Amino acid sequence: xxxxxxxxxxxxxxxxxxxxxxxxxxxxxxxRAPASQAAGTVARAPAAATGGEPVAVAAREVSLQETxxxxxxxxxxxxxxxxxxxxxxxxxxxxxxxxxxxxxxxTAAFTVRPKGGSVTGRGLAxxxxxxxxxxxGGTIEITHGTGSFAHxxxxxxxxxxxxxxxTFALTVHVHGKIDL
Numbered sequence: 001x002x003x004x005x006x007x008x009x010x011x012x013x014x015x016x017x018x019x020x021x022x023x024x025x026x027x028x029x030x031x032r033a034p035a036s037q038a039a040g041t042v043a044r045a046p047a048a049a050t051g052g053e054p055v056a057v058a059a060r061e062v063s064l065q066e067t068x069x070x071x072x073x074x075x076x077x078x079x080x081x082x083x084x085x086x087x088x089x090x091x092x093x094x095x096x097x098x099x100x101x102x103x104x105x106x107t108a109a110f111t112v113r114p115k116g117g118s119v120t121g122r123g124l125a126x127x128x129x130x131x132x133x134x135x136x137g138g139t140i141e142i143t144h145g146t147g148s149f150a151h152x153x154x155x156x157x158x159x160x161x162x163x164x165x166x167t168f169a170l171t172v173h174v175h176g177k178i179d180l
Contacts, residue, residue: 059179064157066112066175068094072168080163082170090114096170104128106136108159117147123159134163142178154178 070084080098085091092114099107108123125138137160145152157176163169 059151059153062089062178062180064089064154064174064176064178066090066173068096068161068170068172068174070094070096070170070172072170076168080168082168084170086112086174088174096172100127108140110140114149117145117149119149119152120144121154123157125159129165132165134165136161136163140174149180152178152180 066086066088068086070082073081073083078100082096086094094112097109104127106127111120121140121142123140125136127136140157141155161172
């Protein structure tokens with residue numbers, strides 16, 4: 001083997017050796033996404049560092065506390081479409097599509113649009129009428145995300161709130177943990 005090939009082979013062996021030592025010291029979950037990679041994406045360790053197998057990095061957990069103030073758009077009936085703004089962990093626009101499925105149950109489909117993407121989900125809540133207001137409480141789950149929220153997930157996220165049965169103004173509180 002000529003001298004250039006020996007140096008190249010030696011450099012590759014040294015690089016692979018350093019990667020293997022790094023993987024042993026840091027462990028397979030130690031790979032981190034480059035700073036240029038969008039938040040919420042899964043980073044993978046270099047194949048050489050993990051014996052050829054990609055290793056996913058754990059998602060970042062976010063404690064969610066939001067309050068949304070919405071108003072009806074269109075003519076309410078068995079379904080009510082609401083639009084408004086949420087403030088808290090993420091201040092963003094929100095749309096909700098409510099469907100009344102019985103006198104005391106309602107389903108919801110929602111989309112929130114925080115900076116950098118969107119999050120879509122659905123939920124189920126119990127509903128109680130008291131005077132001019134309806135009170136609800138239940139859970140939602142995330143079904144889809146885009147942009148930096150493409151890998152967002154979460155289930156059993158708590159929701160509660162009140163809807164004015166005359167104006168259909170809606171106040172909703174959302175609390176729980178989501179993974180990004």
